[in-house]
Amino acid sequence: MTRAGIPHSTLELIARRTEEAQVRLGSQRPSAREVYRLPNVQEGMRMMSNHLIRTCLFAPINRGQKRQEHLETKLASRSDVQLFYSGTQLDEADRDVFLQLVYEARKQALGEPVRISEARLLSALGKTRGGKDYDWLRDTIRRLHRATIVVEHDQYRIGTRRRPECGLHLIDRYDRDSDGAYCFTLDPRILTLFSRHEYSFIDWNIRLRLRTNIGKWLQPLVASSSNTIHRYSLNDLKEWMSYQGRERDFITALKSGLADLEREYVVLSPTVAKKGNGQIIVSWTRPPSKTKNGIRPSQAYLSAMPGQLSKDELLAIARQDLGPNADLPSVEKWAGELKGRLRNRGKQTTG
Structure with missing residues (x-):
């Protein structure tokens, strides 16, 4: 020895x-x-x-x-x-x-x-x-x-x-x-x-909080692509996860895993939808990532702006966070999140 x-x-x-x-x-x-x-x-x-x-x-x-x-x-x-x-x-x-x-x-x-x-x-x-x-x-x-x-x-x-x-x-x-x-x-x-x-x-802390195994499997997949919009065929995901059950059961479990990630803001606006050709496509929006100095565009704006912002102003900030390719539902969802954070900041200030 x-x-x-x-x-x-x-x-x-x-x-x-x-x-x-x-x-x-x-x-x-x-x-x-x-x-x-x-x-x-x-x-x-x-x-x-x-x-x-x-x-x-x-x-x-x-x-x-x-x-x-x-x-x-x-x-x-x-x-x-x-x-x-x-x-x-x-x-x-x-x-x-x-x-x-x-x-x-x-x-x-x-x-x-x-x-x-x-x-x-x-x-x-x-x-x-x-x-x-x-x-x-x-x-x-x-x-x-x-x-x-x-x-x-x-x-x-x-x-x-x-x-x-x-x-x-x-x-x-x-x-x-x-x-x-x-x-x-x-x-x-x-x-x-x-x-x-x-x-x-x-993100390790988020991973430890995830409740579903499919959510845990999806988290690294989301991290592996810098694209704003992610799209995968249901069949590919089913094969990559080695899922052996029925398709409808997989869809149920997949939606639960996506909801798990959405709670942690790992993904936004996840959808599982059948296209015109009959293929089922799973898609989501990847939320804004931090910049090199650790600050998102929204953080810079909100720290310098007053407590009240119009809907259009919040949408504009959310669009800068998500990028030009983000769909409207994702932008609106992120704008709602920013509005909530702004409201909480105001409560902390007045409190």
Whole structure:
């Protein structure tokens, strides 16, 4: 055994994989002085590769639902990437753990061990730290360690179907010590999934408040596109979520998930509607994002304006927030939200 309780054989494997990753990332002669890290992320955010977001790698299955077992299964995804998966089906709670582990590893050189106590990990996940939560966490860590993906992208590959054992484990190596802490490593090849800024930031506090699994699945999808208006076919969403039930049940669950996101202002004006060609389209408006200095146009206006604004003035401000492509219902809904915030500000001032 050596540092942090990691066997010599494990550290040798980590060093070898780090060297291989450096070669894939364009270094002709890997150097021990070269260090690769994941992109940085703010404290209240988590990040995930867009190529993992737009697949059913993590599915919104219900608690108690039987998990499927996969062996080199091709997962539903967009046409520019193929993802092959081996392991037990993963759910949104598994995604939460994966997001948190990636967050914990962000300041560490990839391939180096990261240590975190079970108690702190459960606390970050919003769990109560009861006995069942500890058992659940241990099962989840085991699933993520067994979970193996092979990625074939237009610009890169991770692993190969001819040698599935060379695929990327979501947790490369891990150990749990006698103090109840995990020491884990991420395969340096995971950095390839975050190349060319192909990743999205996910609001962690909102995620912990979401009530539905479909809402949790949709949240990263919303974050993965900067478009104001998002449109997807119902069939695509059903396939990407690996939903096995009836279409009408899926629509009911989908509407509940969208309402979950609308409560948190992750989306505005979600609709599920049948078009003239018979295809069912799911659409929503993405609310205004913050500017580089963290201030939306509406925040700048409202902080400098008097307490009373006309409907037209609020609509104009809302339009600047949402952009020229936003539909009228979305603009009106956001204007109503701004009106409520303005009213609350007035109450606080007079109070």
